[in-house]
Amino acid sequence: xxxxxxxxxxxxxxxxxxxxxxxxxxxxxxxxxxxxxxxxxxxxxxxxxxxxxxxxxxxxxxxxxxxxxxxxxxxxxxxxxxxxxxxxxxxxxxxxxxxxxxxxxxxxxxxxxxxxxxxxxxxxxxxxxxxxxxxxxxxxxxxxxxxxxxxxxxxxxxxxxxxxxxxxxxxxxxxxxxxxxxxxxxxxxxxxxxxxxxxxxxxxxxxxxxxxxxxxxxxxxxxxxxxxxxxxxxxxxxxxxxxxxxxxxxxxxxxxxxxxxxxxxxxxxxxxxxxxxxxxxxxxxxxxxxxxxxxxxxxxxxxxxxxxxxxxxxxxxxxxxxxxxxxx
Amino acid sequence: xxxxxxxxxxxxxxxxxxxxxxxxxxxxxxxxxxxxxxxxxxxxxxxxxxxxxxxxxxxxxxxxxxxxxxxxxxxxxxxxxxxxxxxxxxxxxxxxxxxxxxxxxxxxxxxxxxxxxxxxxxxxxxxxxxxxxxxxxxxxxxxxxxxxxxxxxxxxxxxxxxxxxxxxxxxxxxxxxxxxxxxxxxxxxxxxxxxxxxxxxxxxxxxxxxxxxxxxxxxxxxxxxxxxxxxxxxxxxxxxxxxxxxxxxxxxxxxxxxxxxxxxxxxxxxxxxxxxxxxxxxxxxxxxxxxxxxxxxxxxxxxxxxxxxxxxxxxxxxxxxxxxxxxx
Numbered sequence: 217x218x219x220x221x222x223x224x225x226x227x228x229x230x231x232x233x234x235x236x237x238x239x240x241x242x243x244x245x246x247x248x249x250x251x252x253x254x255x256x257x258x259x260x261x262x263x264x265x266x267x268x269x270x271x272x273x274x275x276x277x278x279x280x281x282x283x284x285x286x287x288x289x290x291x292x293x294x295x296x297x298x299x300x301x302x303x304x305x306x307x308x309x310x311x312x313x314x315x316x317x318x319x320x321x322x323x324x325x326x327x328x329x330x331x332x333x334x335x336x337x338x339x340x341x342x343x344x345x346x347x348x349x350x351x352x353x354x355x356x357x358x359x360x361x362x363x364x365x366x367x368x369x370x371x372x373x374x375x376x377x378x379x380x381x382x383x384x385x386x387x388x389x390x391x392x393x394x395x396x397x398x399x400x401x402x403x404x405x406x407x408x409x410x411x412x413x414x415x416x417x418x419x420x421x422x423x424x425x426x427x428x429x430x431x432x433x434x435x436x437x438x439x440x441x442x443x444x445x446x447x448x449x450x451x452x453x454x455x456x457x458x459x460x461x462x463x464x465x466x467x468x469x470x471x472x473x474x475x476x477x478x479x480x481x482x483x484x485x486x487x488x489x490x491x492x493x494x495x496x497x498x499x500x501x502x503x504x505x506x507x508x509x510x511x512x513x514x515x516x517x518x519x520x521x522x523x524x525x526x527x528x529x530x531x532x533x534x535x536x537x538x539x540x541x542x543x544x
Numbered sequence: 545x546x547x548x549x550x551x552x553x554x555x556x557x558x559x560x561x562x563x564x565x566x567x568x569x570x571x572x573x574x575x576x577x578x579x580x581x582x583x584x585x586x587x588x589x590x591x592x593x594x595x596x597x598x599x600x601x602x603x604x605x606x607x608x609x610x611x612x613x614x615x616x617x618x619x620x621x622x623x624x625x626x627x628x629x630x631x632x633x634x635x636x637x638x639x640x641x642x643x644x645x646x647x648x649x650x651x652x653x654x655x656x657x658x659x660x661x662x663x664x665x666x667x668x669x670x671x672x673x674x675x676x677x678x679x680x681x682x683x684x685x686x687x688x689x690x691x692x693x694x695x696x697x698x699x700x701x702x703x704x705x706x707x708x709x710x711x712x713x714x715x716x717x718x719x720x721x722x723x724x725x726x727x728x729x730x731x732x733x734x735x736x737x738x739x740x741x742x743x744x745x746x747x748x749x750x751x752x753x754x755x756x757x758x759x760x761x762x763x764x765x766x767x768x769x770x771x772x773x774x775x776x777x778x779x780x781x782x783x784x785x786x787x788x789x790x791x792x793x794x795x796x797x798x799x800x801x802x803x804x805x806x807x808x809x810x811x812x813x814x815x816x817x818x819x820x821x822x823x824x825x826x827x828x829x830x831x832x833x834x835x836x837x838x839x840x841x842x843x844x845x846x847x848x849x850x851x852x853x854x855x856x857x858x859x860x861x862x863x864x865x866x867x868x869x870x871x872x
Contacts, residue, residue, distance in 0.1 A: 362779040433772045444761045451690040451788030460779030
């Protein structure tokens with residue numbers, strides 16, 4: 217049996233708390249320490265999660281031999297540099313989505329991970345779940361795919377603050393924010409995981425005065441259909457996401473987590489539930505997969521998801537540059 | 545009280561039957577005669593609808609002084625020539641959507657109608673209903689519009705035949721068919737009626753072997769938001785159409801007819817039904833409006849809808865040409 221993986225965290229936000237909680241339900245991984253630039257915050261965050269070790273210096277954390285793996289949930293624009301630091305010290309890295317903003321970062325980081333014999337893992341939770349597998353398995357039922365509509369449109373309370381003049385990092389170019397980076401990455405990753413690399417991609421951003429996209433529509437063109445993706449942090453949709461085929465339609469309640477999946481046969485239009493009931497902490501599925509991968513298992517899935525990630529980063533970089541919403 | 549308008553029909557399909565039935569519920573308009581190229585069909589269609597006069601020759605019908613108005617429901621590519629014929633004989637013309645395929649046709653036809661002192665009316669039923677008015681009235685409730693998703697994705701039984709090798713006219717370039725022309729025109733017209741002329745429009749068609757679009761995504765770019773339109777005749781969606789604002793979302797069951805409209809406040813997300821129960825024959829609303837217009841009333845609405853129509857035709861022509869799915 218492989219040794220338990222000791223992990224440390226960068227970032228003290230809600231997502232990090234969720235990750236730590238989910239990890240506590242997974243065998244083979246254990247929290248070792250936490251990081252915050254603020255000593256008070258770091259100390260409190262460690263106390264909150266029952267560990268003694270906390271760090272205010274990333275280099276010190278990177279040099280700690282007891283740490284096997286670092287989970288990074290800092291602002292998007294810091295991911296690359298931090299991942300490089302930990303990889304170069306031989307740590308596995310799990311990084312929140314979107315892990316990188318350019319293909320160059322993707323290349324250099326995976327190359328470094330390989331050199332160091334460690335794994336680099338993007339925490340894009342919606343392609344690791346049982347219902348993602350159900351979706352992929354059931355897709356053939358709808359026949360030739362003719363269209364897809366995947367969306368993540370959710371008003372953010374941070375936009376209340378934005379309207380009052382306080383611009384949160386998620387709405388800034390400096391921190392690689394915006395709707396596509398923050399939310400669109402879920403439907404985009406799902407699309408690439410299901411349909412592969414599109415022939416073309418075009419993004420229509422709705423720009424905020426801070427220069428990032430508050431919302432947008434991304435069209436992925438495949439040979440026989442389009443996948444239309446919508447994302448927004450400044451308005452909300454109550455629609456399902458759907459994949460439309462010549463024989464039927466697959467509808468899912470959301471793209472992350474995918475809790476309910478229905479298949480509707482065009483000729484007998486009644487709903488047939490094909491999803492399973494998942495654990496309410498949906499991050500446990502990715503963490504289980506990451507533990508396996510760090511232990512040298514699931515190599516094929518690791519490589520497949522690395523390739524999905526490459527395509528996602530390529531599209532993000534391309535459409536953000538075309539629309540001048542990239543940070544550089 | 546104005547005299548009852550006598551109308552004749554061109555086309556003997558389901559839509560013509562519906563129009564005649566709806567017209568029978570509207571005061572001030574009465575069926576006078578019908579046309580089909582086949583004498584048997586014309587005779588039978590006249591019998592079915594309780595009139596004696598039928599025509600196999602459009603010119604003969606155009607010369608009949610008793611006819612005040614002609615309803616045209618022929619294949620799209622024939623609309624222009626037929627409208628010209630009847631307008632030139634001083635008949636009002638009601639034509640099924642999409643009435644024209646080019647701005648040139650639009651210009652020449654409205655000019656001729658004006659010269660002849662008659663009305664030219666596109667039967668695009670979804671902008672004449674009480675629920676369209678409710679929608680327009682309630683739109684302010686959602687605050688600044690940030691996104692819209694309007695769709696018409698409905699598998700056509702004619703696509704069954706298409707897959708078996710029989711290509712119906714609605715799937716041919718020759719008859720100006722395809723998903724955008726046949727179905728997309730509903731959400732497109734609704735968008736223009738609600739939001740006005742977009743700054744830009746881009747269409748992503750999914751092409752069939754017959755050269756037309758079986759499905760497609762049309763993005764209309766406005767200053768502060770995108771309106772994303774999807775249409776398909778080769779697959780089906782069960783989603784609502786939605787307009788997303790900074791304060792709430794408006795959801796409608798369909799774009800034609802709009803039977804149910806809900807307003808959902810972002811801060812108190814419960815559904816508030818704002819639609820009214822409409823007559824099940826939703827064409828009666830447009831016919832009532834057309835009768836009023838032919839009698840010289842509702843001049844402002846006539847001009848507004850003519851302008852909406854101009855914008856719709858302009859977009860259709862532009863995006864079809866860009867994608868080589870126009871008939872010429």
